[in-house]
Amino acid sequence: MNILLRAQGLVAGWQQPATRALDLAIAAGEVVGLTGPNGVGKSTVLAAIAGRATIFAGRLERAPGLRLGLQTQDVPPVVGLPISGRELLALTGATSSGLPPWLAERLDTRLDRLSGGQRHYLTLWAVLQAPADLVLLDEPTNNLDQAGVAHLTAHLCERAENGSGLLVVSHDAAFVEAVCDRVIELGADDVA
Numbered sequence: 001m002n003i004l005l006r007a008q009g010l011v012a013g014w015q016q017p018a019t020r021a022l023d024l025a026i027a028a029g030e031v032v033g034l035t036g037p038n039g040v041g042k043s044t045v046l047a048a049i050a051g052r053a054t055i056f057a058g059r060l061e062r063a064p065g066l067r068l069g070l071q072t073q074d075v076p077p078v079v080g081l082p083i084s085g086r087e088l089l090a091l092t093g094a095t096s097s098g099l100p101p102w103l104a105e106r107l108d109t110r111l112d113r114l115s116g117g118q119r120h121y122l123t124l125w126a127v128l129q130a131p132a133d134l135v136l137l138d139e140p141t142n143n144l145d146q147a148g149v150a151h152l153t154a155h156l157c158e159r160a161e162n163g164s165g166l167l168v169v170s171h172d173a174a175f176v177e178a179v180c181d182r183v184i185e186l187g188a189d190d191v192a
């Protein structure tokens with residue numbers, strides 16, 4: 001088994017610890033779900049793995065040369081930004097190959113003229129198309145309709161079959177069940 005990432009006793013946060021110690025390992029080709037109520041530190045764990053949050057205790061080991069992809073819940077402001085979906089994909093090095101038809105046909109539309117769900121899926125697609133061994137996704141189904149969730153589910157399963165590891169934070173139980181090989185549930189008692 002090719003382990004991409006291993007966390008042992010990981011305690012993460014920002015100015016102070018926000019999580020209890022977490023043990024986690026993710027292998028190539030595996031989709032791991034991280035679930036639990038709001039405020040237990042799921043997004044903070046992703047941020048710590050990506051090097052954005054502080055690790056207060058424990059160890060985080062990455063496979064040598066590990067390439068990370070990160071999708072956050074932050075929505076970049078696009079109002080008045082004269083950039084199209086096609087230009088966004090070009091800037092990020094992503095291709096439009098494999099995009100669902102309902103979005104592929106809108107690639108020449110300015111981002112600020114797309115719906116919130118279309119814009120979200122397009123930025124998510126840009127992250128998913130980046131060359132990464134391990135992809136971290138924070139609530140990827142937010143703002144997506146049923147067709148978007150179905151397309152995303154199929155794409156993530158395909159990505160895992162091709163050897164990528166994925167760590168998915170989500171409150172969407174049906175999505176987690178459909179896409180994840182195993183699930184780690186953080187509870188309110190897991191908060192520091």
